[in-house]
Amino acid sequence: MLDVSDDVRAEIGDEEADLLLAGETAPGSYDCTSCRTPGDSERERTSTVLFVGEETAVLAFAHAGCIPSQVVTVSEEQLQGAVRSITGDSPAPAAAAAGAPPAPVPGGQAVLGITSGLVLIGGELHPALVVEPTAPIARPGTTGPGDDFLPLLIEQGFIPVTDTAELPSPLAGWSVLLAAGQLHAVLQPGTEGAGQVAWWQAHQALSVTDGWRAAVNKTQRVLVYAAPVGSIGQQPREDLLRDALDKAAAAGKLVAASMPLAGT
Secondary structure, three states, X not given: OEEOOHHXXXXXXXXXHHHHHOOOOOOOEEEOOOOOOEEEOOOOOEEEEEEEOOOOEEEEEEEOOOOOOEEEXXXXXXXXXXXXXXXXOOOEEOOOOOOOOOOOOOOOOOOEEEEEEEEEEOOEEEEEEEEEEOOOOOOOOOOOOOOOHHHHXXXXXXXXXXXXXXXXXXXXOOEEEEEOOEEEEXXXXXXXXXXXXXXXXXXXXXXXOHHHHHHHHHHOEEEEEEOOOOOOOOOOOXXXXXXXXXXHHHOOOOEEEEEEEXXX
């Protein structure tokens, strides 16, 4: 049930590819590197996805229905930061293209939870998404219990929020993908001038309220807020969500950006 593309085979070598296909080094159960939901390579078609940086190569696994087997070239910082920390993936190490053993990607797994809601700013309702991981995000190379989720996002261009009554600054190259009135992904710029790639992607398209959809059709922009695990939580009402955002901002635990709408 495992798919190893010719490009991936060329990078990891025939021996490693054959071991994977024989099931000797296949992952069995895994978290899809695309949608971050569980998969089982023994029961469903699974793609091997090789992330290649300057010095490190990381082999991850994905549902074949999410993405095909392929080699993805990324910067070393993106490989060890974005692939593990921001997407929450924790892939298994593979042989690096240059033949040197790759540095393992440390840390546990985390999933990005997203909540949609309307935020009142300047007397106008704005469509918003609130992102909060399910576990602390540690920067690669660290061993402590620290959480680097916000610093990693600030490096990507998100701005710390001190006052939720102010509109977040636009973030170039990022967008929110809405298709057929449902939320599909938050997109970020690809590497070396490539097209956009998914920073967060829904395993199944998420429904949004009629009010949220009407607001985004009006503004054509989405406000994306992010906070460390435990800062916001699942709030049943939008007034409670706003209160949680206010408290996170007051505690210095909130970053945000404004992104254009992609799709309809």
